[in-house]
Amino acid sequence: MEHVDLRTAELASSAFAASGSETGSLPAGATELAVTADRQERHAAIVEAVLAGNAIAVPFAKFNDGRGFSLARLLRSEHGFRGEIRATGHVIPDQALHLLRSGFDTAEISDADKLPHWQQALSSYNGNYQTAARNPLALRRQAALKQSGENKAAELGKQLAASGDLVERIRIIAKAVPGRLSFSTSLGKEDQAILHAIHEAGIEADIFTLDTHKHFKETLETLKRSEEHYGLTIRVITPNQDDLRELMARDGEEGFRASVAGRKACCMIRKVLPLNRTLRGSAGWLTGLRREQSAERAAVDFASWDGSLNLLKLSPLADWTEEQLEAYVSENNVPVNPLHAEGYVSIGCEPCTRAIAPGEDPRAGRWWWESMDGKECGLHIGGERLLDKVA
Template identity: 45%
Template sequence: MNDQKELVLSPEKVQELNSMMEDSTPQEILRFALETIDNIAFACSFGAEDVALIDMIVKIKPETKIFYLDTDVLFQETYEVRDRIAEKYNPNLIRYSPLLTLEEQKAQHGDELWAKDPNACCNIRKVEPLTRALSELDAWITGIRREQAPTRANAGVIEVDAKFGLIKFNPLAKWTNKQVWDYILANEVPYNVLHDQGYPSIGCTHCTRPVKPGEDPRAGRWAGFAKTECGLHK
């Protein structure tokens, strides 16, 4: 992690900007981020929030780096929306993969690690590749929203990411699910068809199930475990 790296904006400045931009639109936050910090990228999982942000980003600064973590166990529908996004926007898309193949992971940790120790599996297939991606950056953009989970309720629109040692922008922090979908439909943004089949949050095939009516939107992630985050966001 970036313990020794000096932040491109001081914590005091970040706090000041967060207060100042609390009521800014996602586009205003993105424009500030992309025009102020050169070494910045958007971490994309091709969920609803992220495809909306891609549409906004390419309209502001089309050459912006957009990276995704290919765990090798994503849904086919996720790869399909990636391809549709690539065809429509031609974004500067960068793929990061785990250091271990699924076969190597099985040899080292046994079969179906996700079922025995999902935290260990997420560390190998998501957190380590993300750490590698972020080590090259001064700031990153995410699609997290306060409404998504209690763990995200206090997310700032701009904050210091203490875990990874850089600046983090969350342009959609204040948006509701309805605002996300209104934007997607109004702008004809390609989206993952699994969203139409009861999947509000989409991760890897083994650890994602549809959500029943009335359940928390992230109840379909790591069902049966006391886990709602993969470790990418504190």
Template identity: 45%
Template sequence: MNSVLKNKFDTILKDNIEKLSFEEQVNYITKHFENIVFSTSFSYEDQLITFLLRKENIEIFTLDTGRLFEETYETWNETVLKYKIQIKTYTPTSTLLSDFITQKGPNSFYQSIENRKQCCDIRKVFPLKEAIQNKEIWITGLRAEHSPNRKDMTIFEWDETNQIIKFNPLLHWKTSEVIDEITKNQIPFNKLHNKGFVSIGCAPCTRAIKEGEDFRAGRWWWEDASKKECGLHIHK
């Protein structure tokens, strides 16, 4: 247990900064914390947060799984060029990935939940742990609308698994509010959103959703809905 950081998290709760504006929250954390990172997957939410943080001295990073959509790479490139920022990139360990593919094949994640979770671990979870190692605050684009598993989340929370403070500034935003800000500020966004893709991950594991389907229906659509998490965000 990182007791020092946990105590600092308790101070955040005591100071009740969840009710402050995003700008005030960022001012608070940059004043009281040094090692702050923001993870982006170039979703609507992450693009809005990137826009809001573009002038802050906060590291932005992404996980390149090697199987992202071409539209995701295009959004990534456009974002870097428009805002003149650097986005640090973390990739899977080559030996782990090559061993997995050699032993089980390139698309074995369709065959079992165990295989799919192993693929997610190698391509996302392990690189994430490297990215947030020794960091104090991890800013995310999570929203409560994303998944039933996230309805009990708070804007600031203690991530026991990763021993880090998570800051979810858009947690209570509606999709329409996020899109309005994207449009108003002419923020680059993934064009797959215009084709029915809502939650966008790796290309083989993501499809457009149909009218009336759940937000997460397009992710790992061949699995039971209750299993649809990749392990990056674990809530107990």
């Protein structure tokens, strides 16, 4: 089976292998979602797709079954799904524009010889008379925006690498970002250093923290002390209550311990979804990522383009060592979470964080009942793998 990219009218490259099923309608690795799915099933499918890095396949039993179009619209508008939605089964070229405008990215075709028919159907679009968020003209502009963003990130990264001063780096970022600059703080040591530099630089930034309802009391106390110390307000962002109720109904209070998928689903509801909602409309996102923190973060850039959120992701501490961080915090009297002094290097939710022994991996204290591979909550999984798949 081949599949056509509805945005470019070309055969699409894909990370998903050809189907091993008899009908060939479902690509291996994709999460299939029936047209009869209710809201909870749709939400569960998104969780599964995001955790596995999969597409969502919507099967059409007949070409004139309109329920697939409605389901794609719901995935985009109601659930904010940003990953690939693929039409499988009985779809025809005459449906190409309707598929695209409903939210589909790709459609399966039986062989490449049929591509010209799809190209002809997609070329009939007249952008002067049809407006939609997912029309070919808008999507082509999006591709141009991505290229521009990547170029800007590369240039900004060079500027940040050339400066060794954190306050100066923050000023460089503020000058380069052409819109709202957001800073999501975990109130950990790295983010406290950035908060101090923001204050010293005197720049405007939307500063917020994610309250998962599972924080240590020391973390919440650090929030209050930071606001008092710097004379500013840090916005507190909480999870969607409907999402939380669905999570509790499905997995229970301790579901995050039952499996890696259950834990990542909890992180998604409590952290990833609230973060992505809050970052919408931002032009830049400041983070406290350092290359030294873990193997997964060893290649962190000073600046990168997040195509899922259309913003610059900025990590001014990317090249800092633990010694540099400690010295900066000490020399500038930066308020820090007292748990750091008790062996908590990486501090997250209370049920999922423990102190570590000297010499242990800095991430060993997070979800310690899991293997050491890929210990991330999802906030900083690359845009192509996660943040572009959930809003």
